[in-house]
Amino acid sequence: MRLEQKPRMPLLEINDLTVDFNTPEGQIRAVDHLNLHIEPGEVMGLVGESGSGKSITAKTIMRLNPGNAMIQRQSRIQLHRDPSVDVLKLRGKDLRIVRGGEVSMIFQEPMASFAPAIRIGDQIVETIRLHLGHDKQTARKIGIELFERVGIREPEKRFDQYVFELSGGMRQRAMIAMALATKPKLLIADEPTTALDVTIQAQVLDLMMELREQLGMAILFITHDLGVISKVADRLTVMKRGRMVEEGHAQAVLHAPMHDYTRKLLDALPHLNNLPQPPAHKPEPLLSVRNLSISYPQSGRRKAEAFNAVPDVSLDLPRGQIIGLVGESGSGKTSLGKALLGAAPISAGEVVYHVDSPIRLDGKSRINRRKFARVAQLVFQDPYSSLNPRMTVRDIIAEPLEAMKICSSREEVDQRVIAVAKRCHLEVSHLRRFPHAFSGGQRQRISIARALVSDPQFLVADEAVAALDVSIQAEILTLLRELRDELGLTILFISHDLSVVANLCDHICVMQHGKLVEQGSVRQIFLDPQEEYTRRLISAIPVIEAPSREPVIARC
Structure with missing residues (x-):
């Protein structure tokens, strides 16, 4: 038996x-x-x-x-x-x-x-x-x-x-x-x-x-x-x-x-089959970075040597283009992006914005924050900690308009908030809710809307689509392209997701241990990388091989 x-x-x-x-x-x-x-x-x-x-x-x-x-x-x-x-x-x-x-x-x-x-x-x-x-x-x-x-x-x-x-x-x-x-x-x-x-x-x-x-x-x-x-x-x-x-x-x-x-x-997964051609001409830079160094003091140690996150970086960011900044975590990407906004300690070098009234950041002189905020904005990496839990979504998005006194009435503020919410695919009926009522991807869209509401010339997007699912990610990437094409917006797109960078950016910079190791057009970086580090990053992109489909690159 x-x-x-x-x-x-x-x-x-x-x-x-x-x-x-x-x-x-x-x-x-x-x-x-x-x-x-x-x-x-x-x-x-x-x-x-x-x-x-x-x-x-x-x-x-x-x-x-x-x-x-x-x-x-x-x-x-x-x-x-x-x-x-x-x-x-x-x-x-x-x-x-x-x-x-x-x-x-x-x-x-x-x-x-x-x-x-x-x-x-x-x-x-x-x-x-x-x-x-x-x-x-x-x-x-x-x-x-x-x-x-x-x-x-x-x-x-x-x-x-x-x-x-x-x-x-x-x-x-x-x-x-x-x-x-x-x-x-x-x-x-x-x-x-x-x-x-x-x-x-x-x-x-x-x-x-x-x-x-x-x-x-x-x-x-x-x-x-x-x-x-x-x-x-x-x-x-x-x-x-x-x-x-x-x-x-x-x-x-x-x-x-x-x-x-x-x-x-x-x-909705991004592809690497059709890499964009490089721009026909290189525009004048919106901002220039010269011999920039960023150092952080060590916590709890008064006489300890400062941690040098970015030792010496120089580059130009062309006007009206999307520049990808890639590298492993801890490579200095976020520190560099924050320094361009005056939000990280600059120990040497300078950042110059070539606008009507040039703005210079060197870590020594003070800047007019209200004036600067209408030129440059940041989309944070962690939307949960960057959104005030006691404010409604409407008030969060409207805060830059009210702080900079851009609008003349509450009705005008509401109109701009509703318009940018729709562009970022947020339900207008959800504007009365608080951040905790939203999923991670929805919170990131709120963060993007807040950055866009004051119509800046330069946007630092720090892992702006990392928390988004592939279909919503595709919509946000399309929105960023529209902003570049229609408004001439310059975007520094910081990411570790090379497949997204390949589908979005005009120019790519690769960082490792705080140093800029390689830069070039999307086709140069992906088809003919010069550095072993860049080749290793590209080879690690996961690929789904599906029958009767093209190989697609999965989000990282």
Whole structure:
């Protein structure tokens, strides 16, 4: 007689999950009757555009939804351990099971996830001691080893720094290290590689897969990056407006999608097939950078040598063009972009704006901020921390107009706010909401609208589309091209996503360790790179090979 093998119990089961939110406009359904299960050791991909309910699903598993969220009674989330638990009935200290114990999460925005006044290392040590019971010295050793494994240079030094002292990519890597520190059975990764360059992204994904094999850890991988999903996921669930529209084996869904929405996501991926021709002529520069150096004082050390983020950079930014600035995280891209706006400490050299009344930034003389703000604006890398949580979206976008007294009446302010909101694909009916009511991609669009509302001549876009799904990203890139063509806007587009840069920019500059190592037209950089570092960046771009389709470049 042959005994039948008992079916394996899923690690996590979600049945009929329905989540509503009470808002000033009424009740909004964020997740609509979702059914999902995750097997032990499995990587489940959860994809969809921003606002589709991916992050709300993850936060519901960890019981981290805001107070205006309502989970409907029929919803069930079962975590099968010894003994099994009903996640939605956990209370008090039992919540530790799904908040860093057997379930851990890599959050989308690390700047908002770390305490700004406590050193990163102290926060990680506390987490390890609380959940694993190690002493302080052992916990510190584990934390530093994890920093090294996720690709943070000088891990011991970085371990003792504050979150605001790290670049965006380094913050995300520190967040990943913290989530992995407790060796969870289920790791929820909410856009874990959004802020990472392609080379570090590959290292982090390899690390997560390695830990999955070593620990039997399951992963719920939430992303809009279909290229990454194709490399790591066993099964794939596609969500749209809170509902599951397609589910199945990852390769089957990506190569033979059944739903029109899934096909739309695949079609929106940027291509490298038709690189733009270089401009016929090079315009006069809008601004010139001459022997620019940027140094930051070391925290807590009065006599310590300053950290030289950018040692010596010179370049011209042509008027009416989009200039891409690429490189790995920590290469000095953001520091250079901020210095061009007078927002980073210039220790040597100068930046000159060739406008009607020339503006000079040299780190010594003061500038008229109100006048300068009408010339140059910044789209921040982290929209959550750059948006005032106590202001409505209307007031956030209108703030530059009111601060600079550009408009003569409130009606004129409202008209300009509505116009720029529409251009950035924001619903006018949502202008009365607060930032916390929006997904990461929607917050970034608010940040872009605020930068555009004062009609500047120069825009620094620091990872402006990193948090956007591919279809919304395509709309924003089209908008930036329109602004360049119609308004003659000059844009410095800072990114680690080379496929986006190739489809958007006229000129590319490559940075490594604070130095400008190569620059040229898009075709020069991608077809004939001169530096080994540039070749390595290009070769690391993930490609989806789909039957009957052109090879497409996935967002990084």
